[in-house]
Amino acid sequence: MKSFNSRRARAIMVVIATGSLVLTGCSENKGSSSGKDSKKDQAEAAVQSKPVTYGDAAASTGPAEEVPGAKPGGTIEVYQEAGLSHLDPGQIYVSDGGQVANLLFRGLTNFEEDGKGGTAVVGDLATDSGKSSDGGKTWTYTLKDGVKDQNGNVITSADIRHTVERQYAEFIFDGPTYLQTWLSGPKYRTALPDGGFGDKHLPATVLDTPDAKTVVFHFDSPRPDLPQTLAMPGYGVVPEKTDTKAKYDTAPVSTGPYKIAEYKAGKSMKLVKNTNWDPKTDSVRHQYVDGFNFDFGVTESTQTSRLIADQGASKNAIQLTGSVESTQIQDVVGNAAVNKRTIKGYQPYVMALNFNLDRVKNKAVREAVAYGVNSKSLIAGEGGAYGGDVAPNLFAPTLPGYEPTYDPYGRLKTPQGNIAKAKEILKDVPAAEKKLVFAYANSEAGQKRKVAIVDALSKIGIEVVAKEVDAASYSEQVGKLKNPYDMYINGWGQDWPSPGTVVTPIYDGDQVADGSPNYSHMNDPEVQKLIKKALTQEPTEAAATWREAHHYILEKVLPGAPLWYTKQLQLYGSNIGGARYSAESSYIDVTRLFLKS
Amino acid sequence: MTTLTKPEGAPAPTGPDSFLSVRDLKVQFSTEDGLVKAVDGLSFDVERGKTLGIVGESGSGKSVTNLTILGLHNARTSTVDGEIVLDGKELVTATEKELEQLRGNKMAMIFQDPLTALSPYYTVGRQLSEPYMKHRGASKKEAKDRAVQMLEKVGIPQPKTRFDDYPHQFSGGMRQRAMIAMALMCDPDLLIADEPTTALDVTVQAQILDLLKDLQQEFGSAIIFITHDLGVISNMADDLLVMYAGRAVERGSVKEVLRTPKHPYTWGLLSSMPRLDGDIHQALDPIPGSPPSLLNPPSGCPFHPRCAFKDQVAGDLCSQERPPLAAGRAAACHLTAEQKQTIFIDKIQPRLR
C-alpha cells in the first residue's frame, strides 16, 4: 500500500491559510478556462501510465546522466508541514519518507525516469534490475563493486540478507510487506521472529547468499514485479553491523549521496554530503548541492506563500511532499512567472467512497450513491481543477491499463451527480436501508468532504448520519473489520506502476482483516480468481486480466464509488534547477536538484 | 490681627502686613452634569504668625479654596477667577513652574487623611527629603538630617530608624505627625491645614494641635486651619471665616463669631454642636434640609431654603437678592442688626448653654 499520506500529515489538521493581501476584489472575475490544461494533463497522464521497463547492466552503471546546466554547491531548503514518521528504511512506506529515502538510502534496484514519461527499473546496489529464472520464481542479484555506507563499510550480500530479515522483526511494522509475504507467506513473522538478529536466518531455499556479492531470492510462484518491489524505499539497505534496531529509526546509516548531520524529530533535519557515496556506482542520483535543510512544521499555506513571494531563502526552497495550498492555486497558475516554477502531474491516488459491504448489502443503494455523489463539489474542496479530476473508474491515470473513457456511472457526463437516475434506483428500496452512516476524519479537509457528501446524498433521498472520526486515527477506525460505519472516503495509489498493487491490496478477499486497506471488506471469489491469474501472467496478458477484474469489481460488486483522481501541483524557488516531476514518487524528483547560483 | 476691613468684591491693595490676600476668588468646575460654582466670590486675608480658621459644611468650598491657593485644583476641568496674592506674588496667573517653586517651600499643606495622603510606595524619609532637596538644593545627606530633625520635632520616637519605614508601618497619629513634619521641612511661611485632626482620636488630636501651635510660634508661619469642629477652632484660630455654598457668610475674630454669631447658618452650626457641659437631655438641633446644589444654587441668599428666619425679612428679598458681606466683622444676611440681636438672645443663646 501507498497510503494517501503519512499519518501525521493527515493528522495535523490546522491549516492556517495565509495570503498576500493585495486588494484585487474590485475587478470582475469572469472566470478563465483551465480546460486546456486539463486536456494536457490527460495527455500527460497517458504518458505517465506507460509500463515500466527493466534496465540492464549498462543502464545501471553510474554516474548518472548530467542534468543540463547543473552546477555544484549551495544548500536547498526543504519545506514540509509534518515531521517524518520514520527514518528507518524498513519502516518507510509513505511518500515523505520515500522522498527522503531517495537521498539517503540505496536498495537493490531503483527507478530511473527519463523525464518524458519513461520509467525504468535499474540496478542500484545491484548491477542490474535482476535476473529471473525458473519462470520468474527465482531472482538473482549481483552487487556492484565499491559501494560503501557512510562509515566506509562495504555493502555485502550479508547486509542485503539482513535488510530483508529485519523486516520480520516486530519493531518493523510500518514498512511494505510484499517481499516478506512472497518469501514466507502471509504469516511471515513466525518464520523468523527475531528478524535475523540471532543465529537463525532464512533458509537458503528462500534467500540465498552464495558469496559476498550475490543474493538469490526463491519464490513459490512467479514474481515478475520483484525489481519494482525492491525499488521501494522500504527495502533500502540497512548495514548489518550498524543496525541499532528500534533506535535506528532516528539515526539510520546512509548509503546514498547524503547523510544526516542533525535530526530533531518533527522540527528540522540537516543533510550533508556523504563522502563515501561514489557517483560512479549510481546511475540515478546526483550530489550537486552541499546539503539539504529540512524545515518541518511549515504549513502548506506558508510554504505556498513563501514560494510565491520567492524572497530570500525561499529562492532555494522546495516542497517535499506538500503541494500548493488549495486556496492559493489561482495565484500560482494565474501568474506566468510563478507558474513556471511549478511541477504538475497526476498522482497515483484514486479517491473513492468505499462501502462497508458487511453493512451495505443492497447493491441498489450502492449504485444509487455511485450515481448521486457530486465529484465536482468534492474536487472544489480540494482546490478545483488543479486539485483533482473527476474519476469515472477505479484505475488512476498513472496506472498501466488506465481507461479514460470507461465510465459506468456516467461520472464524466454528470460530475455533479445524476440525481434522477439515483432516485429511480432507490424507488423500491425500503427506507431503513436508505440510512447510511458516513465516517469522516475530523479535519478541515474531512469536514469539507462531509459537507459535499451529505449535500449530494440527501438530494437523492439518502439519510446520511455523518459521524466524525478523530483525524489521527481515521485510518485505524475505518480499517477495523467491525467498524460501525457504512461508508468512508479513502484514497489508494499504486506502489509501482502495476494494477496488481491496486487490485490486490484493496479488493482481494484474502486481505480482509483489521487494518487492511480492503476497506470495503470485499471478498468475491471471481475477483480472487482473476487476481491469482493476473499475478502470474506476463505483463501484456496480465493487463487484460486486470482490466477484466476492474470492470467486474466496478460493475458487478461496486465496493466503492470512484470520486476523483488527485493531482499534484508543487512549487519551488526560482534558484532551484533541475526540478521535474517524478512519476514514480508523484512529487518533485529530489535526486537531480541543483542551485542555479 | 487679621484685617477684615475690605468689603467683599472690592479688590483692595494688599495691606503691608497681610501675608496672603484672596480677593473675589471664583472657582468653577465643569462636570458632566454641568457647571459647579465651588467658590463664588471669596475674599480674605491672613497675616504672618496668625491663624485663620475656616468652618463650613462639606461642600462649602473650604478645601477647594485652599487647593486653589496652592494651585492644586484640576486645571483641566476648573476655571479660577479673582486674585490670590502671597507675599506680593500673584498666584492665579502664576505658571506651573513658579507654583512648584512655592509649594512645599513658601506654602505647604497638611492633608486631612494621613492614611491616603502619604504615598504607600516610598519610605517616609524619602517623602520628607524630596522637597528639601528640591527647594533647598540640599544633598541626600543634608535632607536626611533635616528630615530626622523634623521627625524628632514632631515627636516621633527614634526618628533615625523610622526614617526608613514606610507609612503603613506608622500609626495614624504618627503618620499625621509625619505629614506635618513634611509640610514644615522648608519652613513654609504659609501652612494650610485641612482638617488635620479629624481622623485622629482625641488625645492625639490635642497633641497635634499643640504641636502646630508650638511650631507656629517657633517659625512664625501663617496658618489657615480648616475644620468643621468649632471646638478645635476656638482653641487654634485667631480669626474665623464661616463658609456656605462657596461663599463667606460670616467673619470676624474667633471670639466674636463664636460668642455673638450673626448669621443664621452660624447659629445653626453652633446649635448643632454638642457640648460637654450641656444638658444631656437637650436634643441637638441640626440645621434642617441639606447643603445646596452648587450646580444650581438657590437664588438670592443661598441659605434661604434652610433658613428658619427668612419670613422675618420683608418680601422675597431672601430668595431674590444675595446679601452682601460687609467689611470687617460682618455677616451676609438680610436680617437687620436688631433682628439678629433679638433672635440670637431669644432663641439661640439658650440652646448654647
Added chain:
Amino acid sequence: MTSPAKAEGSGPSIALDPELDKNTEPAEVAKKLEGRSPGQLMWQRFKRDRTGVICACVVIFYFVISLAAPLLTKLSGTNPYTLYGQDPTYADTPVLDEFGLPLGYFGGMSGTHWFGVEPQYGRDLFAMLMYGMRTSLFMALGVTILLMVTGIVIGLVGGYFGGRTDYWIGRVTDFFLSFPSQLFFIAFMPVVTAFFVDPQEETPTYFRALAILIVLWVLGWMGMSRLVRSTVLSLREREFVEAAKVSGASPWRIIRKEILPNVVSPILVQFTYQLPSTILTIAFLSFAGVGFVEPTPDWGRLFAAAAGYAKQDPAFMFFPGTALVIFVLCFNLLGDSVRDAFDPKSGR
C-alpha cells in the same frame, strides 16, 4: 500564590469606590439633592455619552439581526447550507470559476448573493454570516452569563465569608488560573465532546455547543470571581455592611441587599469586556479546529477560513472580518462607556 488583597482590589475596573473624591464633592452633593438613584444617574450619564449610545445601538443591532437571521435570509432567499456553486440545481447560474473562486465583482455580490459567495462551495456568504453571528453571539452570551454567575457566586462566598472558605476558594482559583487553558482547549475539546456522544451517532450540534460551553466555563470563571471577591472584601469592612451585621441581618440578606447592589457596576462593566473576548475565544477554538464543525455556520471559522483567501477573494474576508471588528470594537467602547457612566472619575 496569594495575591495581596489590596492589589487584587484594583482589578481592571479599579475605580469602583462609589464615593467620589474630594474634587467632585460638590457635584456629588448636588446629585444627592436631586434625589436620583445611582442607577438613574448612571443611565443619565450614559445617555449623554454619544459614543456609548451609538455603540449600544450597534450591539443591539447585532443581537437583533442574529435573532432575525432566519427572517433576513428569507428576505434574501438564500440559506447557509446550499452549495450554490456545486449544486446541480443551480448549474444554470454559475457563481464560481474553475479555481472555485467567486465570479463577478467583489466576491460575487449580486441580487441573489448580497455579500457574494464563499469560494469552493459557493455557499451564500450573507446567510452564512447571519447564521454564523447567531451561533457565535448566543454561544458567547451563554458562556459569558455562566462565567459571570459562577464568578459572582464564588467571589461573593469567598469575599464575604473570608477565612478558611476564602483561603480554599483562593487556592482553587489559583489552580484553575495556572491551567494552560488554551493548550487545554486544543487537547481536550475532542475528549469532552466524546464524553457526550454515542460513537455510533452523529454528534449533534448542541452537544458540541455544550462541550464548548462547559470547557470555556470551567476554565474561565476565575477572573470574575477574583474581581467580585476583592470588591466584596472592601465592601465587607464598610460601615453599612457592619451596620447590617450588627442589626442582626442574615448573611444572605446582607449579601443580597447590601453587597450585591454594590457589585453590580463592576459586574456590568466586566460583562461588557467579557463578551467580546469570549467571542474571540470561540473563534480561536474554531481556528484551532476544535470548535464547531462544518456545516454549522460559525463566525470565527468563517473569519479564519476567509483569512486564507485574503488575496484571492478579499470580499470573503471583508464582510465577516469587518463585522467582527466592528462588533468587538463597539462592545469594548460600550464597556468603557458603561464604566464611565458608573464611575465618572475614571473616564475621559
Added chain:
Amino acid sequence: MFQFIIRRTVGAAVTLFLIGAVTFFLFVAAPSDYASLACGKDCSPTRLEEIRTALGLNLPLHTQFWDFMSGIVVGRDFPTGHCPAPCLGQSFYSGEFVWDTIMDRFPLTLSLTVGALIVFLFVGIGAGMLAAFKRGSMVDKVATGGSMVLSSFQIYFLGPIALTVLVYQTGWMEDPKYVPFTQDPLGWLVGLSIPMVVMATIFTAQYTRMARASMIEQLAEEHVRTARAKGMSQKYVFFRYAWRGSLIPIVTVLGIDISALLGGGVVTELTFSLQGIGRLAVNGAVTKDLPLTMGVMLFGAFFILILNILVDIAYAYIDPRVRLS
C-alpha cells in the same frame, strides 16, 4: 522571603500534581486506543500487546500515572534507555524523551512570549501613560482609539497581513525564523520580530487602556496630590508617584493573562509556522500522544506558575505593603 519561596514551591508542586492528574485521567477517559494508533497498519494482536507493554498501557491506570509523576522527580528507565529526571516520559510517537523535545522547542516559545510580553508592556504601558499624561489631546485619542481597533483583530488575521506586507510583497524582512539568542542576538531579534510584534499587538491594546485608566485614577489619589503639594514637578509626580501605583492593577491582570499569553503563543506559532511548545501541544493532542500531551500541559503549567511567582515578586517590589506582610 524564604518562607514565601517555600510556600510557593509547595503550592506549585501541588498544583502541578493536580494538573497532571486532570490531564492524565481526561486523556485516558477519551475513547482512543493509543496502542493501536502506535501499532501502525500491520498490526497483529501480539504486536498490539507488545506495544501496550512497551508503552506501559497494560499497567493499571494509577500505576501508569504514578510512574509518570514519579519519573519527573527520580527519572525512569525505558527499554531504549534511561530517562533522567525531570523525566516527562517518552513520546508514544517519536520515541523521544518528552523533556528533551520540550527543551528543544521551549526556547522559541519563551522568546516569543517573553519578547511579546516586553513589547506589549513597554508599548502598552507607555502609550497608556502618554495618553493619561496628555489626556484629551490628539495623542490620547490616537492611542486609545488605535488600541481599541487593534484589540479587535486577531493574530491569525494580522499575522498574514504583516507577512505579506513586510516579507512577501516587499522583501524587507526575511521569513520569521528562530535563531538561538546565545548564537546571534541580532538574528534572534530580527527573526522573531514580526511574530513578537503581531502577538504583542493583540495584548497591547488592553494594557494601553488599563495603563491609561489606572494612571488617571492614580493621579486623583491623595498621595499624588500630596507630592504635588510638596512642590515636586508634574513629571516627577507622574513618573514616580502615580506610575508606581498604576502598575498594580496592570500586574494583577498580567498574572491572569499569562495563560492567555501561552495561548497567544500557540496561535502565533501556527500562524508563522514556528516550532514551539504550542505546536507540540497540537501535535500531542492530534496524534493522541499521552506523554507528550502530559508533558506539554505540565510544562505549560510550570511556566505559568513561574511567571506568576515573578508577578508576585514584582508586586512585592512595587508595593512595600505586600513586601512585609
